Amino acid sequence: MIQFENVSKQYPDGTHALRQVNLNINKGELFVMIGPSGCGKTTLLKMINRLIERTDGIVRINERPIDEYNIHELRWNIGYVLQQIALFPHMTIAENIAVVPELRKWKSEQIKERVHTLLDMVGLKGTTYSDRKPAELSGGQQQRIGVLRALAADPEIVLMDEPFSALDPMSREKLQDDILDIQRQMKKTIVFVTHDIQEAMKLGDRICIMKDGQVLQVGTPEELIQQPADEFVRDFVGSPDPDISPQPVTSLFNLESIMSPLAPGHVPKSAKTAVPASITLPELVDIMSSHDHLLVEREHRIIGVVSRADLIRYWAEQLQERGEGHE
Numbered sequence: 001m002i003q004f005e006n007v008s009k010q011y012p013d014g015t016h017a018l019r020q021v022n023l024n025i026n027k028g029e030l031f032v033m034i035g036p037s038g039c040g041k042t043t044l045l046k047m048i049n050r051l052i053e054r055t056d057g058i059v060r061i062n063e064r065p066i067d068e069y070n071i072h073e074l075r076w077n078i079g080y081v082l083q084q085i086a087l088f089p090h091m092t093i094a095e096n097i098a099v100v101p102e103l104r105k106w107k108s109e110q111i112k113e114r115v116h117t118l119l120d121m122v123g124l125k126g127t128t129y130s131d132r133k134p135a136e137l138s139g140g141q142q143q144r145i146g147v148l149r150a151l152a153a154d155p156e157i158v159l160m161d162e163p164f165s166a167l168d169p170m171s172r173e174k175l176q177d178d179i180l181d182i183q184r185q186m187k188k189t190i191v192f193v194t195h196d197i198q199e200a201m202k203l204g205d206r207i208c209i210m211k212d213g214q215v216l217q218v219g220t221p222e223e224l225i226q227q228p229a230d231e232f233v234r235d236f237v238g239s240p241d242p243d244i245s246p247q248p249v250t251s252l253f254n255l256e257s258i259m260s261p262l263a264p265g266h267v268p269k270s271a272k273t274a275v276p277a278s279i280t281l282p283e284l285v286d287i288m289s290s291h292d293h294l295l296v297e298r299e300h301r302i303i304g305v306v307s308r309a310d311l312i313r314y315w316a317e318q319l320q321e322r323g324e325g326h327e
């Protein structure tokens, strides 16, 4: 849906921010871009809504080069969330969310309904929240409203530039959960920039790892863990190197501690393939790449079920405990 074809950017001072980038972002996916500071993530993101113009190559949205769109039409179809969103201080939360639909002259009934739907999606419908002013909200709550505002006019694409990086860990986790809920319900095409690998693993359908203005690898969290393209990617996702280091993540792995136990005889229909409880982590990652859920078997009895989300969560927690999040 969003395609980059040999896209390069050289800033007037000579900095090569992007070099020959080729990327294909699919409709309805949450696409995460990650890499060290200065690798070109923000430059790439801002090219999508033309806040930054490229110096070479083509960017297409729905097959059409972005220069062919009227710039207002293009930006209206793209929601944008920044690290520090700015809400209008004199307006209520509901009015803040309604800004873009108002600009686009939606009918007032339609706007009201939309605001309700959005608040409902994050569990805030019917609360007094919508009548408050931004100053009465915490930073995390304001950021949450920023996300809803970006979605208000029902854009096809939402760009998020480190939207949660200024928040405390709890608010951050809450907003990440919001995004996953919203994404399940709305299936937007979201391009999400972060420098936090745990956040990337938790949110991304696919993750793009960048370095020095180039794309090193694009893949699902499992693919990056399982088949890192090079040393840099391997280090970045924190995958243990079997040839060099001892493997704490791998050797301490115990499937029973991450699965959901099942009552005897109760087997969910969603899972068909069973794996032994003694399976190793690399083996599980391998099988998980083609299954959403797996049954867990011990001594010929099904004792639990494990989902791909369980595995990713486990991996992210391990990285956190080992202090290997890339801040």
Ligand code: ADP
Binding pocket: 011, 012, 013, 015, 016, 017, 035, 036, 037, 038, 039, 040, 041, 042, 043, 044
């Ligand atoms: P990231 O978002 O990954 O931190 P950026 O896209 O912001 O990276 O920056 C990529 C590179 O381009 C960096 O070397 C940065 O210093 C440089 N850069 C960004 N904006 C400008 C600018 N306006 N003029 C010159 N260089 C810039």
